Amino acid sequence: MNQNSNIEFISRESLEKLQLSRLKETLRRVYSFSPFYKNLFKKEGLTPSKIKSLKDLPLIPFTTRKDLRENFPYGLLSIPLNDVVRLHTSTGTTGKPKAVFFSRNDINSSAELIARSMKMTGAEKGDVFQNMMGYGLFTGGLISHYGAERLGLLVIPAGAGNTERQIELMFDFKTTVVHITPSYALYLADVMEEKGFNPKKDFNLRILYLGAEPYSEKTREKIERIFTVDAYNSYGLSEMNGPGVAFECKYKEGMHLWEDNFIMEIVDPSTGEPLKEGEEGELVLTSINKEAMPIIRYRTGDLTYIYPEKCNCSRVHRRISRIKGRADDMLIIRGVNVFPSEVERILMDLPEVGRNYQIVLDRKKDLDKMKVRVEIKRDFFDGSLDHLKKVEIKIKAKLKDELMVTPEIELLEPSSLPRTTGKAKRIIDKREI
Numbered sequence: 349m350n351q352n353s354n355i356e357f358i359s360r361e362s363l364e365k366l367q368l369s370r371l372k373e374t375l376r377r378v379y380s381f382s383p384f385y386k387n388l389f390k391k392e393g394l395t396p397s398k399i400k401s402l403k404d405l406p407l408i409p410f411t412t413r414k415d416l417r418e419n420f421p422y423g424l425l426s427i428p429l430n431d432v433v434r435l436h437t438s439t440g441t442t443g444k445p446k447a448v449f450f451s452r453n454d455i456n457s458s459a460e461l462i463a464r465s466m467k468m469t470g471a472e473k474g475d476v477f478q479n480m481m482g483y484g485l486f487t488g489g490l491i492s493h494y495g496a497e498r499l500g501l502l503v504i505p506a507g508a509g510n511t512e513r514q515i516e517l518m519f520d521f522k523t524t525v526v527h528i529t530p531s532y533a534l535y536l537a538d539v540m541e542e543k544g545f546n547p548k549k550d551f552n553l554r555i556l557y558l559g560a561e562p563y564s565e566k567t568r569e570k571i572e573r574i575f576t577v578d579a580y581n582s583y584g585l586s587e588m589n590g591p592g593v594a595f596e597c598k599y600k601e602g603m604h605l606w607e608d609n610f611i612m613e614i615v616d617p618s619t620g621e622p623l624k625e626g627e628e629g630e631l632v633l634t635s636i637n638k639e640a641m642p643i644i645r646y647r648t649g650d651l652t653y654i655y656p657e658k659c660n661c662s663r664v665h666r667r668i669s670r671i672k673g674r675a676d677d678m679l680i681i682r683g684v685n686v687f688p689s690e691v692e693r694i695l696m697d698l699p700e701v702g703r704n705y706q707i708v709l710d711r712k713k714d715l716d717k718m719k720v721r722v723e724i725k726r727d728f729f730d731g732s733l734d735h736l737k738k739v740e741i742k743i744k745a746k747l748k749d750e751l752m753v754t755p756e757i758e759l760l761e762p763s764s765l766p767r768t769t770g771k772a773k774r775i776i777d778k779r780e781i
């Protein structure tokens with residue numbers, strides 16, 4: 349994997365040259381193989397040769413989730429089916445899943461990105477990597493697995509769930525590195541404590557990769573404290589072949605998006621107009637190092653911004669901020685826009701708050717109602733009723749102050765909300781459409 353490591357430090361100019369040549373090759377590929385792209389180009393009166401520079405990319409229309417669904421399963425396939433060696437699907441909750449295909453080179457390039465990302469954070473040969481991302485159709489498990497093996501780590505393919513066994517494996521094999529969803533990390537800590545372990549002291553953990561769902565900086569800090577580890581943000585999506593799209597370096601200030609594999613744009617989520625570096629909007633990605641199913645100008649739905657400054661690590665690949673959520677995650681409560689990630693940030697900043705919360709939406713007499721159900725730490729929960737009331741008032745005031753919403757608050761004892769081993773379901777929406 350070393351032959352490619354200087355790709356992280358080449359000049360901006362060389363990077364853009366590489367992007368352009370990869371983009372052109374990708375466009376030729378999708379135009380000649382994929383029925384969906386052939387059609388799209390024709391409709392727009394475009395041919396790949398019209399894209400002469402990176403600035404021309406916006407001539408091509410966006411590809412959306414709807415396009416993937418409507419052209420399921422093979423409409424975006426850009427190599428012969430018998431050259432496809434792997435299929436994954438995304439974790440959609442409604443309708444048909446989105447299918448993504450991999451050629452042998454795609455498997456290698458995805459693994460390379462994970463290996464590169466892990467190396468960047470200091471993981472190395474000799475580390476024991478327990479992979480708690482789900483194996484199977486979800487890209488998280490297998491792609492991380494291949495990447496860690498490529499870097500030479502000892503990989504324990506534990507998958508998500510079976511928490512007691514996870515703890516046993518961590519203990520017996522002295523696991524040092526884990527890839528996990530933030531909600532499962534908190535759950536894991538709960539179970540460790542229930543079983544009489546001390547998450548800080550009884551294990552050899554040093555690095556956690558947290559990803560696959562939005563979470564706040566406060567949650568990262570909480571998880572780092574619970575386990576005494578360095579926790580790095582890991583971002584990816586099935587449509588771009590899974591994890592390893594963007595990853596934090598040791599400075600933990602934004603995630604380097606691997607621009608030799610993806611071209612990124614930030615657009616206004618409602619108009620699709622381009623936004624400048626530093627402005628928050630929807631991330632649009634073009635895969636330029638994929639064979640089986642490259643996607644051009646994909647509307648990820650994820651809200652972020654590009655850091656205008658160069659990182660202290662001096663990598664050329666620009667950084668994106670922590671994902672605020674998906675554009676369609678935004679809740680509108682009586683006219684006020686609220687992102688669940690902001691509720692989380694506020695809750696997790698309060699010393700009384702435990703490890704889990706849930707937002708319940710309901711509608712009474714045409715008015716939307718929001719309720720925040722939140723676990724409180726044992727010490728506070730077992731205190732006097734008077735004290736609990738004060739905690740409730742404090743949470744309410746904070747939410748009102750910062751978000752201008754006044755939800756009903758329900759305080760719960762630790763571990764009382766349903767716990768998940770994969771992506772958490774934080775929003776319960778009982779409103780009728």
Ligand code: AMP
Pocket residue numbers: 438439440487488558559560561562563581582583584585586587590648650670671673674
């Ligand atoms: P999937 O295709 O099922 O892997 O889901 C990908 C989606 O998960 C992304 O589009 C994001 O919305 C979300 N996601 C993945 N990683 C992160 C992360 N580190 N922070 C926030 N959201 C994430």
Ligand code: ZN
Pocket residue numbers: 597598599604659660661662663
């Ligand atoms: Zn950096």
